[in-house]
Amino acid sequence: MNILLINPKFDRYTRTLCTPLGLLSIATYLEVHGHKVKMLNRAAKSTDICKEFDEFKPDMIGCSFLSPMPLKDAVVVSEEAKKRGIFVVWGGPFVSSVPELCFTLGCLDVISFGEGEATILELADKLQAGEDWHDVKGLGYMQDGRFVRTEEREFLDLSKLPPINYEYIDDFEPLLYTNYNYDGLFGMYLSKGCTQNCTFCYNRDFHHGCRRQRPVEVLIEEAKYLKEKHGIKAISFTDELFGGNKKNLQYICRAMIDADLGLYWGCMTRIGIFDEEDFQLMYDAGCRWIEFGVESGSRTELARMKKGLNPDRVPVDLKICKKIGIITLCYFIVGFPDETEEELKATCELMNSIDYSRFICSYYNPLAGSEIFDKLVAEGRFTPPSKIEDYMKTKIFYSPKPNLSKVPTKDLKVVRSHMLWKSFTKKYYAEGEKRSYATARKDIIDALEALTGHGLKQGIEQFFITGYEFLDIFFYANFFPKTMKKYGLHRK
Ligand code: B12
Structure with a gap:
């Protein structure tokens, strides 16, 4: 069967x-x-879809x-x-979470x-053979005006998956990007899912x-191929919990070192599961940046989130990374349901104690x-x-909508803006790293690139969105001294 897989724009x-x-x-x-x-990959290059259909003559399309x-x-x-x-199939985390609306x-x-x-695969096989596909596991569809969800499909054994054939990408150039001063970055994955149920x-x-x-051996072979054939210089792992535990992380890093991979890489993982020896091994294997989901500095709030994180470990782990030369970024959430002013103050206190890491702070969004x-x-x-059209409106979070916390919206805006402003104006992240990292300059370049990213119409739209976002953050980060004092925030 001819199957056209589409990553829409x-x-x-x-x-x-x-x-x-x-x-x-x-x-x-x-x-x-x-x-x-x-x-x-229409997200990178959008071609005439009618022409694509005429040429490839798909029996089925799949959108992600x-x-x-x-x-x-x-x-x-x-x-x-x-x-x-x-035949049209949609898949991915978003449609899995709002199936009926689709x-x-x-x-x-x-x-x-x-x-x-x-x-x-099972669906395509059945359609090709002209067999009834309605009992294929893992599907959702409409039948007689009623939404039907078939039996849940068991997980695949990932060790049985074939190595990924990256040649389905017709143009690598737009997929190679720059971050944390590393260029030629390419997204790859080693693991799926996470053991924590936040x-x-x-x-x-x-x-x-x-x-x-x-x-990991399959990943290494893929990475070597991509390096040689397509010139990737670094890997950005999309894993939600890279490494998982000490033993496994050490196995991964040793395999990379033994294979003499010669690629820099970065990942997302948890605070409190690795120690200095592990971070050093990661560095030796090529790791140069780690992103941590910290979310909050308050124990009660972290418990409500079921985050399983001890906030005391945050500055400890970040300091070790800094010493070793690994750049760090911490994600925070403000406006979490029922968050109190005291809890928010604990987050600010934690943030004040980790000055050398980059921050991304988001309003809670259900x-x-x-x-x-x-x-x-x-x-x-x-x-x-209640309507899928509402998801189709571009979502830009200038303020928490809805604010389900016990903190006034203005305070949330001041704290978030302060965090982002502090991160934006920071010059260095890791002292051990020879190259300094000017965030503001990089972010401005990104914003300018965004203006030209998608043609004139979207460029103009993007200009106003970025401009408004910037002014909003600048305003709330700098013009509310009393609120800053209340949360113990300092300019420097
Ligand atoms: C790369 C990435 C991004 C990129 C690119 C996103 C894009 N291309 O659309 C960027 C940085 C832009 C991004 C942004 C956001 N992201 Co994001 N992102 C990811 C990330 C890290 C990697 C995805 C990946 O490659 N996974 C690995 C592959 C193998 O898995 P997969 O893509 O899920 O594919 C499997 C299945 O989903 C399914 N499948 C997927 N597509 C299809 C298609 C068909 C036809 C079929 C049959 C099956 C199928 O089968 C695949 C193979 O098993 C994931 C986390 C993760 N590790 O998955 C989050 C993730 C997808 N992002 C998420 C979120 C929430 C966001 C944001 C909304 C965050 C925010 N608050 O701003 C924004 C979106 C902004 C917006 N305006 O909407 C959530 C989505 C949760 C959800 N239920 O919707 C995830 C899961 C992270 C998380 N844990 O919360 N993201």
Whole structure:
């Protein structure tokens, strides 16, 4: 069967056009099982879809959604496919979390829940053989006006997956980006899911609190190939919990060192699971930056989040990384449901004690598929969008909407803006690192690139969005001395 896999265009410019890893894995899986596959990365280059359909003549298309950002383009593509009688499948974390709403658009046949490789293969095999596909595990579809969800599909054994065939990418250039002063960065993954069940995360529903890993030897072979054939210089791991535990992390790092991989890399992982010896081993294996989800400095709030994190470990781990020469970035959330002023003060206190790390601070936003989302809906404190069109509106978070905390919105804005401003104006991240890292300059370049990212119309839109965002942050970070004092925040 001819299957066209599509990563639709986003409706907002994003600097990091990460590798469409989910689609690549699906493409490879379908190919080794005998289907003819083509992949279109419309997020990077959007071509005439009618021409694509005429040339490749797909029997089925599959669109991928990590977030709602690709909705508009996916609708255009899917409507065109439906006109031609092509079978349309949507998959990815976003559609898995709002399955029924997707069908109000009337342009798709089925959605695939969770991991898609085996589901789409079984579906394609059945369609090709003219067999009934309605009992294929992991599907959602409409039947007689009613939404049907088939039996859940068991997870794949990732060690049985074929190595990813990256040749489905027709142009590598837009996928190689620069971050933390490292260029030629390419997104890859080693593991899926996370062992922690934070109440704000989709992990509970999507990965059932499981972390599964591909064989590191397969990853190393893929990385070597990408380095030699496509000139990648560094890997940005998309794993949600890189390494998982000490023993496994050490195994991964030693394998990379033994293979003499010769690539820099960075990852996201947890505070409090690794010690100095592990971070040193990571550095020796090429790790140059680590992103940590810290979320809050308050023990009570972290417990409410089920984060399983001891805030005392944050400055300790960050200091070790700094000493070794690993750049760090910490993610924080403000405005978490029921957050108090005292809890927010604890976050500010923690932030003040870790001056050398970069921060990203977001307002809490309820994510479908998470424990807290269900709780808020059940308690009538949050009403999720009832129309898919609401997800299609570009979401820009100038303020927490809704503010479910006990902290006034203005205070949340001052704290968040202060954190972002502090990060933005910081010059160095890691003393051990020879190269200094001028954030402000880099962020300004990113913002300017964003203006030209998607043509004139989006460029103008982006100009106002970025400009407004910048002024909003600048204003709240600098013009509320009393609020800053209340939370113990300092300019320097
Ligand atoms: C790269 C990435 C990004 C990139 C690119 C996003 C993009 N291309 O759309 C950037 C940085 C832009 C980004 C932004 C955001 N992201 Co993001 N991102 C990721 C990340 C780190 C990696 C994705 C990946 O490669 N996974 C590995 C592959 C193998 O898995 P996969 O993509 O899920 O694919 C599998 C299945 O989903 C399924 N599947 C996927 N597509 C398809 C298609 C078909 C046809 C089928 C059958 C199956 C299928 O099968 C695949 C193979 O098993 C994930 C975390 C993660 N590790 O998954 C978060 C993640 C996807 N992001 C997430 C979020 C919340 C966001 C933001 C909303 C964050 C924010 N608050 O701003 C923004 C979106 C902004 C917006 N305006 O909407 C959440 C999504 C949760 C959810 N339920 O929707 C994730 C899961 C992180 C998390 N733990 O919360 N993100």
